[in-house]
Amino acid sequence: MSNPDTDQDQILIVEDEPKIARLVADYLQGSGFTSHHLDHGDAVLPWLEACRTRPELVLLDLMLPGTDGLTLCREIRQRWPAVAIIMLTARVEEVDRLLGLELGADDYICKPFSPREVVARTRAVLRRSRAASEPAATGSDLILDEEGWRALADGHDLGLTAVEFQLLKVMMHSPGRIFTREQLMDHMYRDxxxxxxxxxxxxxxxxxxxxxxxxxxxxxxxxxxxxxxKYQPEE
Structure with a gap:
């Protein structure tokens, strides 16, 4: 297993088929990413917990030994909303695709797939994720200080409670996405x-x-x- 604490763009591949994992890792490395591979669902959350610098994106297989991909998708989205998720699966039924996206996945790729497609989708999802989290250069925007649990509007601290900050952070990381009340409750109260x-x-x-x-x-x-x-910043 690679050292997760590097300064390069990091992708976590969660895939129990070694040939697929190696192929995707090779293409990601050739495209300038650093990848890490886990092949068992039970290892994912402890690995992420141990990271000082978490990966920007997780390529997450749906069918895994141990904890399944949908459960992991839900847990990752609740604990680390800034981490992007692309689900990989051989199950092409529409209900599976919709369920994965409902639980917080940013994209969904069905097997068999081209590794070039995975790289292209990875880049696209990361571009959207970074555009959503980067503050505007004008200073006239709503900015999150995630380490200090503060939200600043035009430089003024809004004085949010922990729950209010968590709600705002979840919605701001996915501008334009509609969150149901049930989804927001899951983020508000992790117990x-x-x-x-x-x-x-x-x-x-x-x-x-x-x-x-x-x-x-x-x-x-x-x-x-x-x-x-939904969080919908003005045009």
């Missing part, structure tokens, strides 16, 4: 406590009010009737 959907609405209301104190004429958290909420 899976039972709360009502009105709890989400209450936290969103407080979060909007704090943003409005700095930006009274801008609405960046928008309701989608009958579904949930």
């Amino acid at each position: 899976h406590r039972i709360v009502s959907e009105r709890t989400v609405d209450s936290h969103i209301k407080k979060l909007r009010r704090k943003i409005a104190e700095t930006w009274p004429e801008r609405e960046v958290i928008r309701s989608v009737y009958g579904v949930g909420y």
Whole structure:
């Protein structure tokens, strides 16, 4: 296993078929990435926990020994929202594809695939992920200080609670994506406590009010009737 703590772009390959893993790793290396390989689902979360610098993206097989890919997708998305996920699978049924994306996957590639396609998809997902997380150069934007658990609007600290910060971070990492209340609850409370959907609405209301104190004429958290909420920065 490679040392996960490097300064290069890192990709974690979670695949139990050695030939596929080697082929993808070779193409990623040839394209300027550093890859790490795990072949058992039970090893993934401990490996990520141990990383001082986590990989930018996980190529995640659906059918794995031990913990399956869908469960891992859910756990990775809840614990590390900034880590991008592309799911790899031989199961082409639409329900599997939709379920993977519902659990937080950024993209989905069906086997057999071209390794060049994997590299191209990896680059595309990373471009979207970085564009969503990089602050605007103008300084007139909403910026997350993830280490300090702060959100800054035009340089002003919004004074968010931990739950409010987590909600905002999840939505900002996927601008335009609609999150259901249930999905947001999973990110708010990782112990899976039972709360009502009105709890989400209450936290969103407080979060909007704090943003409005700095930006009274801008609405960046928008309701989608009958579904949930999304972060939609103004054009």
